[in-house]
Amino acid sequence: MNRVTKFSFFVLTAISLGMMLTQAAPVRLFDQKAVTISHPTEDIILVDFGRVAYGNIRFSPRTDTKNEITLHFGEAFVDGRIDRTPPGTVRYATSTLSLRGKRPTTAYPSPDFKNTQQNRIGIPPAVLTPYEWGVVLPFRWLEIEGWSGKLHPDEITRQAAFSSTWDDNAAAFESSDEMLNQIWELCRYSIKATSFAGIYVDGERERIPYEADSYLNQLSHYATDYDVQIARDTFDRMMIHPTWPTEWAPHMIFMAHADWMHTGQIDWIASRFDALKSKLLLERAGPDGLITSSEKDIKRTDIVDWPRSERDDYVFTSTNTVVNAFHLQALSQMADMAEALDRKDEATAYRTRAEATRNIFQEKLFNTETGLFRDGIETEHSSLHANLFPLAFDLVPETHRKHIAQWLADRGMACSVYAAQYLMEGLLQNGADTKALELITAHNDRSWRHMVESGTTITWEAWDQKYKPNQDWNHAWGAAPANLLPRFVIGAQAMTPGWETALIRPNLGDLSYAKGQVPTPRGPISVNWKNEKPFSITINLPEGMNAQVELPASPKSKGIYLGDKLLDAKKVGTRWVINLESAQATTLEVR
Secondary structure, three states: OOHHHHHHHHHHHHHHHHHHHOOOOOEEEEEEOOOEEEEEEOOEEEEEEEEEEEEEEEEOOOOOOEEEEEEEEEOOEEOOEEOOOOOOOOOEEEEEEEEEOOOOEEEOOOOOHHHOOOOEOOEOOOOOOOHHHOOOEEEEEEEEEOOOOOOOHHHEEEEEEEEOOOOOOOOEEEEOOHHHHHHHHHHHHHHHHOOOOOOOOOOOOOOOOOHHHHHHHHHHHHHHOOOOHHHHHHHHHHHHOOOOOOOHHHHHHHHHHHHHHHHOOHHHHHOOHHHHHHHHOHHHEOOOOOEOOOHHHHHHHOOOOOOHHHOOOOOOOOOEHHHHHHHHHHHHHHHHHHHHOOOHHHHHHHHHHHHHHHHHHHHHHEEOOOOEEOOEOOOOOOOOHHHHHHHHOOOOOHHHHHHHHHHHHHHOOOOOHHHHHHHHHHHHOOOOHHHHHHHHOOOOOOOHHHHHHHOOOOOOOOOOHHHOOOOOOOOHHHOOHHHHHHHHHHOEEEOOHHHOEEEEOOOOOOOOEEEEEEOOOOOOEEEEEEOOOOEEEEEEOOOOOEEEEEEEOOOOOOOEEEOOEEOOOEEEOOEEEEEEOOOOOEEEEEO
């Protein structure tokens, strides 16, 4: 391909992707009434809308009004009032509004230049909301000065921005742990509230999509709603406007693979597959297949975790274990997609490369004396991250998985809310479910319990303000339990593309029961299990969906029963495994 042809290819690619971006997922403003209206002082009216949402205010005075009011929008609350000097990027804004007659009037502050910029050197353009909306910002409370007389509930409305197709009834979760239930609802609502732009954005500070943020958002969005368009629009935008971290690039492959597994629509991947090859980091591969890091990569682009203080003293070297774990997972997923696209030669090449590099990865980076992965070739240090990512990506030698899972469980949440997604996946998939749920609900400031007990209604960018002083309080990458609890506690995952076959594999922890509903493109799956004697589970599958059911097998259990009939189940490790055809409300027992 000559230079002119290459230029034309990239121009056409950009144009076609740009056309895709014009078909953004639909979003709109929803009217919301105040939950309470009070008077903390004689001249201040305090309006509470119950939860934070991105939006603005519409006034509809009952009487002819001619006066100016001052408004204070707040995301934080302290001592019964809006916090007007909140920390970091937590939002507070003020504006004035002239009321004239009974005509409805929309009120909002001035635009924030930091998250509306379109021409920023080295930073993708901010995602803009529709011009006709005016400004939207995240707030729960509003203080009003200068209102004449009583403010009636029908005179004030918050116009809150959400995906216009969002279905509040799409998903459900309930368990015997009330704190876990509250955590799920916090995380579920966080996904809804951050759908306001029609693109996954990283919070209020920049309003741009980052690849890792978007993948975690995508997983939780699939688990809480039926929409797939926002994830696709976000993907296409990031193909034009990528960001800088090394490990963020492979997340684009993760997003494409997740779309295929969820929807079964490999045709959507077909036109994007070749562009995804640049996300494999192959230009940095050394002679042994492992990805190498330059001095620049070590100092800036190899990220491991964010913020920097959450890296568990990770030692950065020219061969980075975390970077290579992401590379290997991306190779495996590219092989899967190439095979589905009938690109057999490419699928074979990716699988062959992945297998050879995996062997080198284990040979050079695994410490047989400690049973742990090192941070890199040139160090003996083993961080949480050098082990949690290989465990989540099934790169740990089988004989060492239990040891690493236990080691990680004992170390606890020594990572950010981002890496916690993968830490929990590794624990929940490797027999450490009790400890994983303990970490999610722990009585410390590095857990989702801490967020719930803080009073926030959208998940944070970090565990606490002290860990990231400039954090946003509206960050969807902090909402991992929205997908972890349906996937691993309810236990419903796509086993084959498009949910043709589901995997139903509940992890019990110390719970006595859990039940819920998981949305899929074929319709909802409902699961209701009780950890009693005998263990029982009721599964309701959509028409046309089959399932592989894997239920806990106690040492003395004989198998899986349907009524009084012993079914033909196979015991695999600590599970009874059986195949279930599309069925309405099938109740199984392990006896």
